[in-house]
Amino acid sequence: MIPSQELKKTPQPYDRIFNFSAGPGSLPVEVLEQVRDELLNWHGTGMSVMEMSHRGKHYDGIHMEALANLRKLLGAPDDYQILMLQGGASLENALVPMNLSVEGKTPNYIDTGYWGHQSIKDAQKLGRVHIAYSSESTGFDRAPADSEPRFENPSYVYFTSNETVGGVDFLRDPKFDSDALIVCDASSNILSRKLDVTKYDVIFAGAQKNQGPAGITTLIVSPRAMEIAKSKDLPLMLSWPRAAEAHSIHNTPPTFIVYICGLYYKWLLAKGGVDAIAPYNERKAKLVYDQIDASGGFYKGHAVKENRSRMNITFKCPSPELDEKFLEDAKQLNMSTLKGHRSTGGIRASMYNAFPEEGAKLLAEFMADFAKRNG
Numbered sequence: 162m163i164p165s166q167e168l169k170k171t172p173q174p175y176d177r178i179f180n181f182s183a184g185p186g187s188l189p190v191e192v193l194e195q196v197r198d199e200l201l202n203w204h205g206t207g208m209s210v211m212e213m214s215h216r217g218k219h220y221d222g223i224h225m226e227a228l229a230n231l232r233k234l235l236g237a238p239d240d241y242q243i244l245m246l247q248g249g250a251s252l253e254n255a256l257v258p259m260n261l262s263v264e265g266k267t268p269n270y271i272d273t274g275y276w277g278h279q280s281i282k283d284a285q286k287l288g289r290v291h292i293a294y295s296s297e298s299t300g301f302d303r304a305p306a307d308s309e310p311r312f313e314n315p316s317y318v319y320f321t322s323n324e325t326v327g328g329v330d331f332l333r334d335p336k337f338d339s340d341a342l343i344v345c346d347a348s349s350n351i352l353s354r355k356l357d358v359t360k361y362d363v364i365f366a367g368a369q370k371n372q373g374p375a376g377i378t379t380l381i382v383s384p385r386a387m388e389i390a391k392s393k394d395l396p397l398m399l400s401w402p403r404a405a406e407a408h409s410i411h412n413t414p415p416t417f418i419v420y421i422c423g424l425y426y427k428w429l430l431a432k433g434g435v436d437a438i439a440p441y442n443e444r445k446a447k448l449v450y451d452q453i454d455a456s457g458g459f460y461k462g463h464a465v466k467e468n469r470s471r472m473n474i475t476f477k478c479p480s481p482e483l484d485e486k487f488l489e490d491a492k493q494l495n496m497s498t499l500k501g502h503r504s505t506g507g508i509r510a511s512m513y514n515a516f517p518e519e520g521a522k523l524l525a526e527f528m529a530d531f532a533k534r535n536g
């Protein structure tokens with residue numbers, strides 16, 4: 162059965178689809194258009210950004226402006242360092258313990274799902290780790306209250322502010338009962354809502370969801386975290402202080418990616434920054450969660466209501482067969498990449514900053530129609 166006749170494909174510029182991918186995610190059309198227009202000859206230089214020397218003045222301008230605009234968007238104080246590194250967010254699973262471990266203390270982890278789990282596994286290869294909290298017993302469906310984790314002599318406290326696979330978000334700046342360094346993997350919700358940077362020592366995020374294409378990971382590092390990292394003698398590419406000294410041009414950076422992220426930051430600033438995009442993201446997510454709640458149990462949401470992610474909405478239909486049918490029918494309306502993560506199954510609708518509200522509306526209408534036809 163195909164979706165009801167009232168549901169129409171919503172024409173999108175350049176015949177683009179609604180891309181619900183968990184990452185790389187949708188990019189703003191305006192940014193892609195600018196990249197296209199500037200591709201062959203950037204600002205009269207006679208070359209593309211890809212062909213410029215990373216030590217030349219043109220690229221330096223692009224790079225430093227991107228760093229400054231990211232600082233502005235985050236509201237990060239001047240004494241915090243902003244880094245752009247390679248190796249994906251996954252490399253930080255190793256670099257966090259390498260840069261921040263302290264003898265006689267133990268890294269403490271809060272495990273709220275798939276990505277927290279990956280970080281713990283990597284940290285364990287480098288030393289002892291204490292798991293201060295885990296939501297495994299409830300199927301990784303929630304984040305802890307501030308008082309729940311049980312810390313043990315922490316060198317740092319690590320958590321994932323939004324678990325991309327489960328769709329579980331803290332939705333707040335936690336105030337844990339610890340004065341240790343606070344490290345946050347914000348890969349899937351950075352710049353989607355306001356964070357008080359001063360409450361964190363390290364925030365890191367892969368760019369490919371809310372900042373641009375895959376290829377850089379941005380880090381915001383507090384002075385006290387940088388002091389500890391400075392006491393280590395790490396190889397160039399593993400050392401945060403060495404990256405900071407060189408404004409992340411300690412080797413050849415992925416120049417084209419930094420350029421596109423820079424355009425993305427300008428796009429976001431022109432929209433009014435994080436304060437303006439946060440209610441937009443909340444509105445999009447609410448359209449979909451409302452359908453889950455109104456479906457009389459047809460759709461089962463994964464996260465507890467208090468921790469429902471605005472970026473990754475995860476739910477299941479009454480059977481795996483209906484999940485498959487949901488995905489097939491959705492494709493007919495140009496809605497793609499709604500399949501849940503391979504470890505969970507079900508449906509996952511990821512709607513980052515650049516995902517259009519029309520796509521959320523269409524998904525909500527489709528969900529109501531699908532439940533009616535298959536309930």
Ligand SMILES: Cc1ncc(COP(=O)(O)O)c(C=O)c1O
Nearest residue numbers: 184249250251276325348349367
């Ligand atoms: C929360 C979170 N952390 C880490 C990662 C790993 O990112 P990367 O693929 O850039 O290593 C992801 C990827 O989806 C993620 O969602």
